[in-house]
Amino acid sequence: MESVLFYIFAAASVAGALLVVFHKNPIASALSLVLTLFSTAVLFIFLLAHFVAAIQILVYAGAIMVLFMFTVMFLNIREESLKFDAQNLPVKLGVLLLILFIFGYFASIGFKKSFSLNHAASLPESFGTVEGVGEVLFKDYLLPFELTSVLIVVAILGVVAIAKRGTD
Amino acid sequence: MIVTIEHYLVLSAILFIIGAYGVIIRKNLVIVLMSLELMLNSANLAFVAFSKALGNMTGQVFMIMTLTVAAAEVAVGLALVVAIYTHRGTLDIDVLKMLKG
Incomplete structure (x- = not known):
């Protein structure tokens, strides 16, 4: 049950993050960031961090997002074209290499289960x-x-x- | 299937990479700030995951500190965005290259 919910909210947070980066409209990006922050708050509840989850929703999804929305609407920022120039190509390749390195790291040593998250009995009340x-x-x-x-x-x-x- | 700390760390790495990609590739200054928030958020997720795994609440305390820094950073960053936009009329970071204001 918990793993199903984890995958649902992890997928929601990744989808929101992708929309933030790849959407043309800045308002849609800001709202997608709200989706990501809410999903992360739910994951905090799974990690037994209830106070931190409440703070995440109050401060991040409340105050900071209102600030972003206010700025975007105040400045009346238009949609931009997502076409990148060719001079950004080395940067793109570098980021892809970074992705490969980090995933390689997790694939090689990260998945050897050194310690599990599920020993809630030893945690204090x-x-x-x-x-x-x-x-x-x-x-x-x-x-x-x-x-x-x-x-x-x-x-x-x-x-x-x-x-x-x-x-x- | 049990959800372990590795799941949370992989999710944190994915969110961090997406945020870093946004910071590097986007031209709009506001979107760059949003991507920075994504990166800080993924670091928070890793902090809280380790806090649960180690049974130590210090990670959650550091998450609160990061949240404070993020709030201050966004306030100053958006004030700069408004000042730049009223001064130069654009937020394209390819145009805002000059050091001399």
Whole structure:
């Protein structure tokens, strides 16, 4: 049952990712990105990361996607032609080589089953809940967590500075 | 058939490759940013998969950190997109080659 659901949502996320990259219309790309992020959130639930799945939907599929849609509609971006020039051909071949290398890596050593994902009995009761994640976040990683707030302040200041310069 | 960590890692690799391909091949700056989000998302998937496999919640904490960085990056990136579009009137990254604004 779980494997069937895994394959369904994995296929949905890959299809969404392909549509993001290969669709002409930027709005359709943004909506396909929502599909990918939602499917990934479902996979997070399979991995017992419930809090992270909720955050994924709230922040990624909510806030970030609204920002993308707003920008695309605000700038009125037209559909573009997907014809690539011939000068991009070496790049394409390089990316294909990268794909082959990574798949070769997984095929050679990745599939030797070193450890299975299914030993949920050894996991603590609070695994993946708000309580468990919060305990790790506020005990072991308190300083990095506080530093992310500095990052957010810097991002806000940067955005305001860029936007002000654009209007002058 | 049991879903193992390798399934999640292969899915993560596929999503990362699609995102990297989009970053390299697309000309529209907004789509490039979306492909960057795909790559960050696939890294998040690998983090959470390892978190489950090792029984350690540190991976989920790092996923939250990555999410924060992604949100800040998108905010700054889209502000730059709007500034570039009002200044130059195009988002084609083949046209936006000059270093001098």
